Amino acid sequence: MSINTHNTHIVNGFAYHAPTSVAEATKLLDEHGVEASILAGGTDLVPKMKQAILKPKHVVNLKHIPELAGVREEAEQIRIGALTRLRDLERSIIVTEKLPLIHEAITAIGSVQIRNMATVGGNLCNASPAADSAQALVALGAKANIAGPKCERSIELESFFTGPGRTVLGRGELLASLTLPYPEEGSRGAFIKLGRTSLDLATVSIAVNAKMKKETVESIRVVMGAVAPTPLRLRNVEQSLAKKKLTVDAIEEAGKLVSESIKPITDIRGTAEYRRVASKGLAMEALTRILDGSRRDK
Amino acid sequence: MKITIRVNGKPRGFDVEPNTLLLNLVRDGMLLTGAKYGCGVGECGACTVLLDGESVLACMVLAFDADGRNVETIEGLGEYDSLHPIQEAYLEEGAVQCGFCTPGFVMSTKALLSEKSQPTETEIREYLKGNMCRCTGYVNIVRAVQSAAAKMKGPG
Numbered sequence: 063m064s065i066n067t068h069n070t071h072i073v074n075g076f077a078y079h080a081p082t083s084v085a086e087a088t089k090l091l092d093e094h095g096v097e098a099s100i101l102a103g104g105t106d107l108v109p110k111m112k113q114a115i116l117k118p119k120h121v122v123n124l125k126h127i128p129e130l131a132g133v134r135e136e137a138e139q140i141r142i143g144a145l146t147r148l149r150d151l152e153r154s155i156i157v158t159e160k161l162p163l164i165h166e167a168i169t170a171i172g173s174v175q176i177r178n179m180a181t182v183g184g185n186l187c188n189a190s191p192a193a194d195s196a197q198a199l200v201a202l203g204a205k206a207n208i209a210g211p212k213c214e215r216s217i218e219l220e221s222f223f224t225g226p227g228r229t230v231l232g233r234g235e236l237l238a239s240l241t242l243p244y245p246e247e248g249s250r251g252a253f254i255k256l257g258r259t260s261l262d263l264a265t266v267s268i269a270v271n272a273k274m275k276k277e278t279v280e281s282i283r284v285v286m287g288a289v290a291p292t293p294l295r296l297r298n299v300e301q302s303l304a305k306k307k308l309t310v311d312a313i314e315e316a317g318k319l320v321s322e323s324i325k326p327i328t329d330i331r332g333t334a335e336y337r338r339v340a341s342k343g344l345a346m347e348a349l350t351r352i353l354d355g356s357r358r359d360k
Numbered sequence: 361m362k363i364t365i366r367v368n369g370k371p372r373g374f375d376v377e378p379n380t381l382l383l384n385l386v387r388d389g390m391l392l393t394g395a396k397y398g399c400g401v402g403e404c405g406a407c408t409v410l411l412d413g414e415s416v417l418a419c420m421v422l423a424f425d426a427d428g429r430n431v432e433t434i435e436g437l438g439e440y441d442s443l444h445p446i447q448e449a450y451l452e453e454g455a456v457q458c459g460f461c462t463p464g465f466v467m468s469t470k471a472l473l474s475e476k477s478q479p480t481e482t483e484i485r486e487y488l489k490g491n492m493c494r495c496t497g498y499v500n501i502v503r504a505v506q507s508a509a510a511k512m513k514g515p516g
Contacts, residue, residue, distance in 0.1 A: 069400045070419075071384060078361070078378035078424065101422070108381075108420040109401040121378065125425065149414070173490020174468070176402055178414045179421070261403065261489055 069112040079122045084129065084209045084238060087122060092211040092234030094120040100236060101125070102145055103180035105172075106188045130183075130238060133157060139241045144183025148195075149174070151182055161242065163251030163271060167198035170255045170267075183237045186222065189229050190263065192288040192331075196223070197269035198253050200293055201283040204242045210235040220285075223292035248280070249273045250355045252348040255287075256340055258331060264288045265332040266340045268320075270348040274356040278307045284345070289324035289337055296323050299345075308353040313346050320345040363427035367392070368436030376423045383407045383418035385426075386433060394434035394463040398492075405491035408464035409433050415471040415490075434463035437470070446470055449508035450501070457495035465491045469505050478509050 081087040091098050099118035101107055102125065110116040124130055130145035133154040140156060151157055152168045171177060171185070171194045185195045186206070196219070204219040211234035219240065222229050231237065255267040267287035273280040282303050284296045299319050306312050326337035364373050367390060374389060386392050386409065395418055398406030407419040410432035438444035443451070446469050456462050465488065472479060472487045479487065484505045485498075493501060 068397070070381075070397050072379040072381065075377065075379055080424075104420055104422060104425070105402055105417075108422065111379075112381075112400060123425070172402070173405065174471070174487055175405060175408055175415045175417045175490045178411075178416050 069109075072108070072111045073114065074111070074117045076118055076121045079120060080126045081122065081124070082126050084127060084236070087124060087127060087236060088209055088211045088234050090120070090122050091236060094122075095233050098122055100187070102184040102187075103147065105176055105180040106184060124236065131181075136241075139243055142182060142240045142242070144186075144237045144239055145181050146183075148172075148177040148180050148182060148185070152177065160245060161202065163198045163202060163253055163269060164195070166251075166253040167194050167255075167269060170194050170253065173261055182240070186219070186240075187229060187231065187237055189223050189225070189227050189292070191226055191291055191293065192263040192265075192267070193293070194253075194255060194264060194267060194287065196293040197267060197285040197287045198251070198271075199240060199242070200285045200295055201251060201269040201271040202242050202245070203271075203283070204240045206237055207239045207241060208235050209238040214238070216241070220293070220295050225291045245271075246273050248275060248356070248359075250352055252351040254344050254348055256344065263331065266326075266337050266344060268341070268344045268348050270345075270352060272303075272352050274352065274359075277353060277356060279303045279305065284320065286320070286324060286341060286344075288331070289326045289341055291325075294324060296320060298323055303349075308349060313349045313353070316349060317342040317346040361424060363424055365423075365426050365428075366430045368432055374423070378422070378424060380423040381419060382409070382421040382423050382426050382431070385423045386418060386431070392433050392435045395467075396460055396463065398460070398464075403492070404461070405464045405468065406461055408467045408491065410467055410471055413471065413474060415468050432467070432470075434466055437466065444470075445511040446473070446504075446508040449504045449511060453500045453504040453507055455497055455500040455504035457493075457497050461491060461493045461495075465493070465501060469508060472505070473509055473512060477513060479505070481506070 098120040101121050101123040131143045133156050134141045148168050158165050185193050200220045205216050206219045206222045207216050251271040253269045255264045269285045272282040282300050284299045286294045321338045321342035326334040328334045396406040398404035409418045438447050
């Protein structure tokens with residue numbers, strides 16, 4: 063085998079599977095269990111295989127299952143297939159018109175090349191606490207639809223993540239799609255990401271989605287990235303803002319509460335202290351954008 | 361496993377292992393050494409090729425995922441005596457220094473201009489942020505993309 067000092071090759075061999083139906087895929091995943099890795103866009107799996115961090119004996123490519131890709135409008139909800147490439151998601155007219163928050167979050171991910179390859183399901187299943195698509199999807203109330211060898215199940219996306227790199231997916235299961243309710247009248251969102259460079263993972267990020275009545279918050283979701291082991295929904299902040307008029311003081315107060323409520327760590331991208339200060343600023347900026355937007359609406 | 365890829369317009373058959381990477385097939389199997397191996401983890405863009413017209417990182421694409429598809433590399437763009445307008449523009453604007461990043465930049469530029477024929481400077485910088493130049497020639501590279509856009513639009 064080739065010398066692989068610079069990770070130019072995948073040294074380990076594997077059996078390759080290209081199922082064409084979800085039933086076939088879940089059967090294969092069930093059969094091979096922990097020895098199988100799912101291949102979607104490959105932007106996470108392939109580098110890990112090159113660095114021999116992962117050495118799967120079986121690779122199950124999901125890209126030949128047509129029903130897993132694409133964005134569709136259904137009667138009560140919008141469905142996003144897990145294998146939808148990020149670039150297709152950001153260019154979808156349904157997304158730009160009905161879910162602009164998703165468009166904003168997705169275009170903040172990586173580079174054009176990465177978005178041409180990576181899929182939304184892959185971004186979620188890697189379960190990085192900093193994955194940019196997760197916060198926006200949770201803020202919009204997305205459900206994760208999971209297919210398994212025996213049955214299907216739907217859970218709230220916020221309960222999908224169980225820790226860094228870990229999800230609720232069990233043996234044989236795969237993330238098939240996400241479903242989102244149509245945004246309500248007066249609903250508006252903001253996504254902000256702080257990173258060392260625009261290509262990097264987030265040091266801190268926030269997605270807010272609020273239903274506004276003039277300058278008053280009817281209901282709101284506040285979700286932060288890279289400040290806890292999983293994308294973090296701040297219910298206490300949401301409750302404190304509900305039915306409140308967004309004044310300068312209320313925004314300052316909410317920013318303080320956000321900063322106190324996160325559970326940041328120090329890592330190569332930033333210190334815990336930095337994340338606490340930055341998260342206050344991000345929250346205030348996001349709420350100010352929402353307020354400005356609802357003022358323009360009048 | 362047997363795969364067929366249309367490379368720079370010509371269909372070619374290959375027998376690859378499941379773990380063969382597209383970049384290694386392009387460089388070692390086809391001897392098209394324009395696309396470079398840089399970081400290996402999706403940060404530098406030196407291995408950028410076009411897959412069905414869209415820019416991808418060949419060092420992270422498994423060869424079987426290119427089966428039945430079109431792969432375009434820098435070698436498909438122009439010849440020494442008949443350069444592609446993008447290549448001409450990069451030379452004229454001094455956007456090439458050591459040259460290691462250039463094939464990737466040129467292929468990203470081609471993808472950009474096929475999506476948007478007259479991009480703004482902000483759009484150019486955003487689209488090319490996945491390509492890194494360590495000779496720090498970004499100003500000249502942006503100028504080259506603008507010049508290529510003007511050349512490809514033609515007079516008037």
